[in-house]
Amino acid sequence: MRMAYYPGCSLDGVGLEFNLSTRAVSKLLGLELWEIPDWNCCGASAAHTRDQLLALALPARNLALAEQEGLDVAVPCAACFNRMKVTELATRSSKETKDAISELIELPYEASNQARNLIDVMANVVGLEKIKEKVQKPLSGLKVACYYGCLLVRPPEITQFDDPEDPMSMDNIISSLGGEPVYWAYKVECCGASQTSALPKATVPLLHRIFQNAFENGADCLAVACPLCFINLDMRQGGVKKAFQGSYNLPIFYFTELMGLAFGVSPKELGLKKHFVDPMPLLNSKGILTRANAGREAV
Amino acid sequence: MVAAAQHPNIEILTYSEVEAVDGFVGNFQVTIRKKARLLDESKCTGCGLCEEKCPGRATSEFEEGLAKRKSIYKPFPQAVPNLPVLDKNSCRLFTKGKCGVCKKICPTGAIDYEQQDEIITENFGAIVMATGYDLFEWQEVYGEYGYGKYPDVITGLQFERMNNAAGFTGGKIIRPSDGKEPKTVVFIKCVGSRDEAKGKAYCSRTCCMYTAKHAHQVIEKIPDSQAIVFYMDIRTPGKAYEEFAQRSIEEGAVYVRGRVSRVYQHGDKLIVKGEDTLLGKPVEVEADLVVLATAMVPSRDAKAIAKVVGIGTDQDGFFQEAHPKLRPVETHTAGVYIAGACQGPKDIPDTVAQASAAAVKVCSLFSKTEMATDPMVADVNLAICSGCGMCVPVCPYKAIELVPKAERVNGKQIERLVAQVNSGLCQGCGACNAACRAGAINVKGYTDDQILAEVDAICL
Numbered sequence: 001m002r003m004a005y006y007p008g009c010s011l012d013g014v015g016l017e018f019n020l021s022t023r024a025v026s027k028l029l030g031l032e033l034w035e036i037p038d039w040n041c042c043g044a045s046a047a048h049t050r051d052q053l054l055a056l057a058l059p060a061r062n063l064a065l066a067e068q069e070g071l072d073v074a075v076p077c078a079a080c081f082n083r084m085k086v087t088e089l090a091t092r093s094s095k096e097t098k099d100a101i102s103e104l105i106e107l108p109y110e111a112s113n114q115a116r117n118l119i120d121v122m123a124n125v126v127g128l129e130k131i132k133e134k135v136q137k138p139l140s141g142l143k144v145a146c147y148y149g150c151l152l153v154r155p156p157e158i159t160q161f162d163d164p165e166d167p168m169s170m171d172n173i174i175s176s177l178g179g180e181p182v183y184w185a186y187k188v189e190c191c192g193a194s195q196t197s198a199l200p201k202a203t204v205p206l207l208h209r210i211f212q213n214a215f216e217n218g219a220d221c222l223a224v225a226c227p228l229c230f231i232n233l234d235m236r237q238g239g240v241k242k243a244f245q246g247s248y249n250l251p252i253f254y255f256t257e258l259m260g261l262a263f264g265v266s267p268k269e270l271g272l273k274k275h276f277v278d279p280m281p282l283l284n285s286k287g288i289l290t291r292a293n294a295g296r297e298a299v
Numbered sequence: 300m301v302a303a304a305q306h307p308n309i310e311i312l313t314y315s316e317v318e319a320v321d322g323f324v325g326n327f328q329v330t331i332r333k334k335a336r337l338l339d340e341s342k343c344t345g346c347g348l349c350e351e352k353c354p355g356r357a358t359s360e361f362e363e364g365l366a367k368r369k370s371i372y373k374p375f376p377q378a379v380p381n382l383p384v385l386d387k388n389s390c391r392l393f394t395k396g397k398c399g400v401c402k403k404i405c406p407t408g409a410i411d412y413e414q415q416d417e418i419i420t421e422n423f424g425a426i427v428m429a430t431g432y433d434l435f436e437w438q439e440v441y442g443e444y445g446y447g448k449y450p451d452v453i454t455g456l457q458f459e460r461m462n463n464a465a466g467f468t469g470g471k472i473i474r475p476s477d478g479k480e481p482k483t484v485v486f487i488k489c490v491g492s493r494d495e496a497k498g499k500a501y502c503s504r505t506c507c508m509y510t511a512k513h514a515h516q517v518i519e520k521i522p523d524s525q526a527i528v529f530y531m532d533i534r535t536p537g538k539a540y541e542e543f544a545q546r547s548i549e550e551g552a553v554y555v556r557g558r559v560s561r562v563y564q565h566g567d568k569l570i571v572k573g574e575d576t577l578l579g580k581p582v583e584v585e586a587d588l589v590v591l592a593t594a595m596v597p598s599r600d601a602k603a604i605a606k607v608v609g610i611g612t613d614q615d616g617f618f619q620e621a622h623p624k625l626r627p628v629e630t631h632t633a634g635v636y637i638a639g640a641c642q643g644p645k646d647i648p649d650t651v652a653q654a655s656a657a658a659v660k661v662c663s664l665f666s667k668t669e670m671a672t673d674p675m676v677a678d679v680n681l682a683i684c685s686g687c688g689m690c691v692p693v694c695p696y697k698a699i700e701l702v703p704k705a706e707r708v709n710g711k712q713i714e715r716l717v718a719q720v721n722s723g724l725c726q727g728c729g730a731c732n733a734a735c736r737a738g739a740i741n742v743k744g745y746t747d748d749q750i751l752a753e754v755d756a757i758c759l
Contacts, residue, residue, distance in 0.1 A: 163442060164442065165441075165442020165443050165446070185563030185564070185565070185570070189561075213565075216565070
């Protein structure tokens with residue numbers, strides 16, 4: 001299995017753990033990730049507020065480079081994914097747009113390939129069966145609230161994967177790892193991440209209701225698939241707890257980190273040391289790291 | 300219903316389905332499947348012993364899935380005819396092969412497990428379609444209300460059953476999850492109506508009024524209760540309608556103008572999050588029960604029966620009237636009339652008015668010995684018609700058939716097939732005219748020659 005890989009700017013900086021864990025689990029699953037050479041910023045959050053054509057051209061260049069290789073693109077970041085899908089659909093729907101984009105990026109682009117979010121790749125390209133096979137340290141006993149965020153599955157006509165109100169693909173992945181996804185109400189509510197630096201006080205109540213609901217439904221931790229959600233949930237949790245006197249302590253994981261842990265990859269390799277909310281006490285208390293290699297024994 | 304059943308000139312065929320309709324206005328041959336009740340109607344006295352003793356259980360359709368019924372059952376207490384029917388899918392004898400209690404207990408020996416469906420064909424002069432409506436399947440699309448996962452999120456029709464003194468709760472409003480009396484009831488209007496993204500573009504017309512009634516009933520029946528209605532607009536056109544809705548508000552129903560964005564379970568409460576667009580602020584309500592005013596949609600089989608009868612449907616599947624203003628109870632097929640919500644969402648007074656109009660249309664049709672029809676109908680030039688039959692399947696009114704025609708050719712008597720138009724059925728739509736390869740069919744008044752002459756007059 002081979003796919004083009006577009007890490008995007010976040011995964012080179014604040015979301016480094018996402019990058020490390022994605023590469024680690026893909027290797028174990030036999031998914032070859034071909035990083036798009038000389039990839040550029042997708043323009044998310046800024047470009048489409050300035051210039052519609054620029055907002056389409058930026059992701060189009062990356063998609064066009066992957067198209068030359070004849071590969072679909074695996075995209076970990078929710079915002080990059082969203083922009084790429086917008087570009088893909090705009091290109092397919094109008095020849096004028098397609099020509100304008102091709103002229104700007106100086107590359108032919110037909111949108112014959114497609115961008116796929118990493119959750120979609122893991123759940124539907126790699127497949128849950130394959131994931132189950134690779135599990136060595138099942139996450140049994142770990143209650144995970146899967147947080148998809150507002151952007152990953154919306155708008156549905158653009159993202160075209162999973163349910164916009166009650167998505168289940170990440171929950172299914174966690175189940176395949178032996179973990180227990182909890183049923184909760186805030187899996188697609190906004191965390192306010194776009195305001196996390198500009199107006200932190202606006203995000204605090206949004207974050208609190210997410211944490212509170214996950215906590216009340218018995219979650220030990222949250223799994224996310226978006227670097228911006230991750231930072232916001234992870235970095236601001238201390239402040240939110242202080243503001244609302246919250247009694248929760250919910251480590252945040254990229255879902256790929258949980259996959260890595262279940263596959264027996266060491267926390268260091270996955271970048272778990274970089275988290276603000278230290279996940280180690282939870283992992284130790286559940287005995288996940290010291291767990292016997294159940295998968296290997298079976299083989 | 301009872302009065303109709305007892306009328307000497309009215310025959311009611313319940314538990315029956317129309318399988319085929321042939322013929323035309325004044326002379327319809329209708330094939331009807333009388334489904335097997337597994338019960339001899341002439342012997343059954345409707346005593347109800349079988350229903351009482353039946354050990355089989357199934358979900359009650361009439362109680363909107365909120366209660367159970369027996370496998371042999373009367374759909375509801377006032378059913379006409381007041382006879383039970385045996386449901387094979389839940390009957391122990393048919394599913395497990397062992398039971399037969401009803402047969403043993405029946406004092407008149409009416410139960411007949413071997414009974415088969417009966418096909419009857421009868422002639423009728425006119426047909427009135429009154430197939431009603433179903434509720435929009437909100438569970439399929441409204442994830443924000445929980446996709447039907449929460450037992451205490453119900454539809455207005457379910458609320459109506461609870462509220463009914465003859466219903467399964469005896470008229471007590473309860474929460475389906477724990478049977479407790481709800482104190483805070485949230486009503487959400489326009490679920491599926493006026494929602495082009497997820498539901499239907501049209502307004503279902505009745506919801507504003509029944510929600511006002513439901514809110515009134517909550518306040519009246521439950522002490523210290525609160526009824527909160529989320530609405531887009533309050534649409535109450537009709538005699539004394541607005542006054543009724545205002546009365547609910549005066550009684551204490553809280554109307555919040557805005558859509559609900561999410562409903563979720565929190566302990567034994569339901570949290571309803573929405574927006575008050577008049578305040579411009581998000582609101583959150585802890586509710587015990589949420590009632591959805593779901594859109595009216597055509598009954599599930601409406602499209603199929605429209606095909607059988609040969610009438611058209613609109614983009615939403617409602618039966619198409621011949622003219623939205625001037626012929627609202629007629630269809631394009633002569634002799635077929637429509638009444639009630641099968642034509643579009645409607646409340647009771649409108650339905651009664653339309654049904655009365657349809658009945659009178661039938662009376663006026665039957666009162667004459669000859670029928671005046673539109674003269675602009677299709678006409679076949681038999682000399683050119685090759686009998687290819689292309690026109691037969693394109694006719695939406697089944698007005699064309701191929702008939703043999705005897706003629707002399709080169710001194711010999713031969714017989715060939717030609718198209719024949721039934722002028723009583725033809726509505727002059729011109730489909731056959733366009734389909735005819737030989738140019739043999741023309742609509743009178745709009746013949747090819749006439750149209751070409753018009754074109755010439757404009758262009759030359």
